[in-house]
Amino acid sequence: MRAPLVALCLSVAALAGQAPAVSDSRAPFSALAQLGRQVFFDPSLSASGQLSCASCHSPAHAYTSSSGGAAPRGGAALDQAPLRTVPSLRYLDHTPRFTRHFYIEHGEEREDEGPAGGFMLDGRVDSLHAQALLPWLDPAEMGNENLEALARRLRQASYAPLLRQLFGPALLEQPRPLAAAAALALERFEIEDPSFHPYSSRYDRFLAGESSLSEQEQRGLALFIDTRKGNCAECHPNTRGPGGRRPDFTDYAYRALGVPRNRELSANARADFFDLGLCGPRRADLRTETRYCGYFKTPTLRNSARRSRYFHNGRFATLEQVLEFYAERDSAPQRWYPSAHGRLRKFDDLPAIYRANVDRSDPPFGRARGDPPALSAAEITDLAAYLRTLDDAD
Amino acid sequence: MHRAALALSAALTALPVCAERAAPAAATATPIRHVIVIIGENQTFDALFGTWQPANGAAVNNLLSEGIVQADGSPGANFARAAQRRGQSTPHYSIDPPRAELYEHLPQPTLIGVADLRFKPVGTGPDPRIPADLPSGPFAISRYIAYSRQQSPPTLATSSGAMSAASGDPVHRFFQMWQQCGPENRQPDLYTWVAVTAGMGGDTSGVLPQSTGQGGELMGFLNMAGGDAPYLRSLADRYASSDNHHQPVMGGTAMNFFMLASADLPFFNVAGRAMAPPENQIEDPDPSAGSENFYRRDGYQGGSYVNCADRGSPGAASILDLLDARHLASRCEPGHYYLVNNLAAGYDLDGHPQPLGPNNYSYPPQSVPTIAEALARHGVSWKWYIGARDRADLGPEMRTLHLSLEAARRLQYNNDGDPLAASTAIMTTPSLRSKLQGLDSFYRDLARGTLPAVSFVVPKSRDNGHPGSSVVASFENLLRDIVGRVQRQPQLWSHAAIIATTDEGGGQFDSGYIQVLDFFGDGPRVPLLVISPFARRGHVDHTYNDHISILKFIERNWRLAPLSARSRDNLPDPIADPNDPYRPTNAPAVGDLMTLFEF
Numbered sequence: 001m002r003a004p005l006v007a008l009c010l011s012v013a014a015l016a017g018q019a020p021a022v023s024d025s026r027a028p029f030s031a032l033a034q035l036g037r038q039v040f041f042d043p044s045l046s047a048s049g050q051l052s053c054a055s056c057h058s059p060a061h062a063y064t065s066s067s068g069g070a071a072p073r074g075g076a077a078l079d080q081a082p083l084r085t086v087p088s089l090r091y092l093d094h095t096p097r098f099t100r101h102f103y104i105e106h107g108e109e110r111e112d113e114g115p116a117g118g119f120m121l122d123g124r125v126d127s128l129h130a131q132a133l134l135p136w137l138d139p140a141e142m143g144n145e146n147l148e149a150l151a152r153r154l155r156q157a158s159y160a161p162l163l164r165q166l167f168g169p170a171l172l173e174q175p176r177p178l179a180a181a182a183a184l185a186l187e188r189f190e191i192e193d194p195s196f197h198p199y200s201s202r203y204d205r206f207l208a209g210e211s212s213l214s215e216q217e218q219r220g221l222a223l224f225i226d227t228r229k230g231n232c233a234e235c236h237p238n239t240r241g242p243g244g245r246r247p248d249f250t251d252y253a254y255r256a257l258g259v260p261r262n263r264e265l266s267a268n269a270r271a272d273f274f275d276l277g278l279c280g281p282r283r284a285d286l287r288t289e290t291r292y293c294g295y296f297k298t299p300t301l302r303n304s305a306r307r308s309r310y311f312h313n314g315r316f317a318t319l320e321q322v323l324e325f326y327a328e329r330d331s332a333p334q335r336w337y338p339s340a341h342g343r344l345r346k347f348d349d350l351p352a353i354y355r356a357n358v359d360r361s362d363p364p365f366g367r368a369r370g371d372p373p374a375l376s377a378a379e380i381t382d383l384a385a386y387l388r389t390l391d392d393a394d
Numbered sequence: 395m396h397r398a399a400l401a402l403s404a405a406l407t408a409l410p411v412c413a414e415r416a417a418p419a420a421a422t423a424t425p426i427r428h429v430i431v432i433i434g435e436n437q438t439f440d441a442l443f444g445t446w447q448p449a450n451g452a453a454v455n456n457l458l459s460e461g462i463v464q465a466d467g468s469p470g471a472n473f474a475r476a477a478q479r480r481g482q483s484t485p486h487y488s489i490d491p492p493r494a495e496l497y498e499h500l501p502q503p504t505l506i507g508v509a510d511l512r513f514k515p516v517g518t519g520p521d522p523r524i525p526a527d528l529p530s531g532p533f534a535i536s537r538y539i540a541y542s543r544q545q546s547p548p549t550l551a552t553s554s555g556a557m558s559a560a561s562g563d564p565v566h567r568f569f570q571m572w573q574q575c576g577p578e579n580r581q582p583d584l585y586t587w588v589a590v591t592a593g594m595g596g597d598t599s600g601v602l603p604q605s606t607g608q609g610g611e612l613m614g615f616l617n618m619a620g621g622d623a624p625y626l627r628s629l630a631d632r633y634a635s636s637d638n639h640h641q642p643v644m645g646g647t648a649m650n651f652f653m654l655a656s657a658d659l660p661f662f663n664v665a666g667r668a669m670a671p672p673e674n675q676i677e678d679p680d681p682s683a684g685s686e687n688f689y690r691r692d693g694y695q696g697g698s699y700v701n702c703a704d705r706g707s708p709g710a711a712s713i714l715d716l717l718d719a720r721h722l723a724s725r726c727e728p729g730h731y732y733l734v735n736n737l738a739a740g741y742d743l744d745g746h747p748q749p750l751g752p753n754n755y756s757y758p759p760q761s762v763p764t765i766a767e768a769l770a771r772h773g774v775s776w777k778w779y780i781g782a783r784d785r786a787d788l789g790p791e792m793r794t795l796h797l798s799l800e801a802a803r804r805l806q807y808n809n810d811g812d813p814l815a816a817s818t819a820i821m822t823t824p825s826l827r828s829k830l831q832g833l834d835s836f837y838r839d840l841a842r843g844t845l846p847a848v849s850f851v852v853p854k855s856r857d858n859g860h861p862g863s864s865v866v867a868s869f870e871n872l873l874r875d876i877v878g879r880v881q882r883q884p885q886l887w888s889h890a891a892i893i894a895t896t897d898e899g900g901g902q903f904d905s906g907y908i909q910v911l912d913f914f915g916d917g918p919r920v921p922l923l924v925i926s927p928f929a930r931r932g933h934v935d936h937t938y939n940d941h942i943s944i945l946k947f948i949e950r951n952w953r954l955a956p957l958s959a960r961s962r963d964n965l966p967d968p969i970a971d972p973n974d975p976y977r978p979t980n981a982p983a984v985g986d987l988m989t990l991f992e993f
Binding site for chain 1: 514515596597598599600601602603674691693694695696737738742743744746748749750751753754755756795796797798799800801803804807809
């Protein structure tokens with residue numbers, strides 16, 4: 001099964017270098033990326049015939065979901081609730097490959113950040129083209145029963161002739177290479193189309209010296225980097241990255257934050273079901289590494305104010321709620337977690353044995369119950385104002 | 395944990411025979427049967443011993459003896475020899491750029507890399523404790539930031555308590571350091587300009603051409619004549635030291651440790667075959683457009699390799715010209731991209747190979763032969779102990795900071811100081827990999843009398859004396875504790891040599907001569923102490939040495955051959971110039987440390 005896929009990857013690489021005849025020389029994209037654009041907007045690749053990639057990753061909403069609710073329903077009858085919220089597809093191009101130990105410098109020396117990188121909230125795939133296969137085959141998303149079903153739909157697509165032209169007629173007969181080719185096309189589209197990385201936020205213009213921040217936004221910025229207040233930059237660095245590139249607002253690392261359980265999720269109807277991120281159930285290879293249970297990847301904060309749901313389980317619906325959770329998770333845990341038999345069940349979305357994995361030491365966490373919140377209401381307003389400067393202009 | 399270990403050691407030493415459970419030790423060429431190499435971090439000789447005056451009046455070459463500073467740390471009659479000036483921009487990278495005007499004042503030292511007692515960055519920008527108008531040369535740090543006087547065994551509490559004495563951590567990267575030192579460190583006046591203009595490279599988060607985050611922190615030194623680092627001074631007075639020992643590679647931790655383990659350098663490879671790394675990880679130190687001296691591609695998340703056999707490779711020509719003029723070989727194989735700056739080792743602690751890619755900052759597993767395999771082949775026992783490798787090393791961090799094992803290890807494990815974890819031969823051979831142990835194992839082996847013949851000891855990050863993330867007083871506490879434990883065991887001490895040094899100078903200023911050996915170094919002087927009943931008491935050795943000398947000592951003591959045909963331990967011992975004991979007449983040459991002993 002593996003060999004033909006490798007061979008295909010090589011031939012595509014060769015093709016991309018040659019600018020195949022089908023390419024319009026004036027077009028901004030490679031032929032593969034143009035094909036990828038068609039794949040991205042094609043609802044016929046879903047079992048329901050109604051969902052395309054763009055249904056959940058709407059270009060008009062910074063490639064995240066436009067609909068409310070924890071996660072839009074999918075599957076053949078559009079009645080299946082996905083396990084996790086929809087991430088934005090913007091700003092993924094610097095994502096490193098998954099590693100248990102990611103090294104990044106602090107000051108002059110590098111520090112082991114622990115697990116980092118990879119795509120999806122649990123880093124279980126290492127490239128955008130491998131990522132593309134997952135929603136196609138997820139029963140609660142586009143819902144193809146298997147690769148054969150997906151290949152059947154690709155063969156009937158309006159761009160099938162383009163696929164044949166690019167990759168040769170034999171490709172259409174082989175389900176796995178055919179799906180891989182469509183996934184590579186999606187990857188090229190996401191890499192080449194600037195709408196996936198516009199860097200058009202006011203903060204980017206501020207960094208370039210072309211715009212200023214209001215006093216409130218500047219106060220928010222100060223709280224963002226203050227290691228005793230918001231301490232946001234600890235995981236969401238807001239300074240320029242390698243080569244002077246604009247900040248990613250993520251360190252690509254994983255942490256357990258102890259987000260409260262979201263009872264709207266149908267999977268959570270079962271009291272013994274837990275989404276443990278790095279150690280499963282979706283990711284399979286780290287199940288025995290229980291120190292990582294409850295770890296999810298840090299997302300970028302770019303366009304975070306435009307999201308309709310927050311955290312892996314969509315427990316919160318507004319930016320302010322998220323900030324209040326950070327500020328008061330430890331000082332007022334009764335606000336966030338249920339009680340049973342008079343005992344607060346803190347970190348109720350994790351089995352008791354894994355609750356020690358939750359970060360309790362880095363501010364704004366680490367306060368004692370009854371302490372004042374790490375951030376006041378006014379500070380939360382200021383921080384939210386700063387975070388809104390990270391929204392792209394579109 | 396330590397208390398338990400001590401109790402156990404007391405019980406064991408009462409037994410008649412507790413030493414050497416291992417196979418009979420291979421015969422040694424000297425009375426030394428145990429070598430314990432303790433490696434601290436990032437201090438040059440002048441940064442630590444710059445104002446040392448040996449108690450016995452022995453000659454030493456340092457800032458004070460050169461008249462650069464006075465015993466109170468203020469500028470001396472020859473301060474101009476270390477005065478810092480600007481350089482002139484050149485179209486291509488140069489290790490000897492034309493000089494421009496003197497700095498009127500030393501650029502204000504910054505807080506770069508300074509951490510607080512909870513391991514968090516203190517901030518960025520100028521260090522408010524140090525004036526902005528210092529003379530543009532060496533200055534005594536302790537005039538502005540008191541030296542920590544706390545003396546106690548190294549615990550998390552004491553080393554954290556000492557952190558208020560931490561000061562800025564200057565850039566220490568390969569091309570920067572070559573440019574700072576130039577040929578032989580003849581004219582050491584560009585250290586500051588290179589640091590301020592090039593910084594840690596633009597491929598490091600937050601480093602920009604207009605603000606590299608660096609200032610004059612690299613010109614700071616501890617004033618031993620004024621009472622700083624009293625334990626190191628007492629060791630140097632009582633045992634043997636060198637004022638001509640060098641870091642073997644220009645730049646930072648990883649390559650200097652790799653050299654210490656192999657007398658050679660790592661290179662990019664796939665399954666042992668030399669290959670080109672991802673393009674964004676190839677160094678280009680030519681000045682970027684419109685900048686004075688800000689390298690085009692350099693930094694911890696990017697430029698780190700150089701194909702130095704190719705004159706056309708960015709940055710290579712200036713160094714190769716110097717080698718050609720001296721008829722020296724570069725030690726660069728064609729098509730090999732050598733790692734010259736810190737990336738993480740190719741395996742993680744669990745022995746999994748790390749992923750490689752343009753956005754991943756590890757280097758591939760290495761096939762370069764190491765001292766560890768050579769010792770093992772000859773039946774000589776060895777271990778590489780590093781703090782925070784094991785859970786037993788991290789109890790206090792996990793308890794008092796409420797951290798998981800992983801999180802605690804991230805703070806205290808010096809991954810660049812663990813070069814054998816980059817070696818395929820070590821990491822894929824269980825009997826060798828099991829010799830990579832934590833510091834708690836070291837204390838237990840010490841207490842039980844099961845120390846191997848050769849021990850490498852790498853402290854936890856907080857105890858290694860690295861500017862910013864540690865203080866020298868904490869390294870002194872660690873050394874005092876280990877030396878005391880060894881000396882309390884007469885059977886061990888009577889045949890032991892503790893060799894204490896730092897991995898490299900950390901980009902701090904040093905005034906000493908540097909021998910040109912090959913493309914990669916040598917680099918500036920670092921401190922070296924030999925603590926042993928056989929050390930020449932109070933001797934200050936001027937023989938030209940670098941970390942390869944430590945390997946040569948081990949190899950000669952246990953009668954091993956050089957590690958490979960190309961490793962640096964093939965270099966001859968120096969024959970000193972009669973007019974200048976610091977310079978070999980038969981360069982390139984490095985010593986074997988035997989001159990620090992009296993057998």
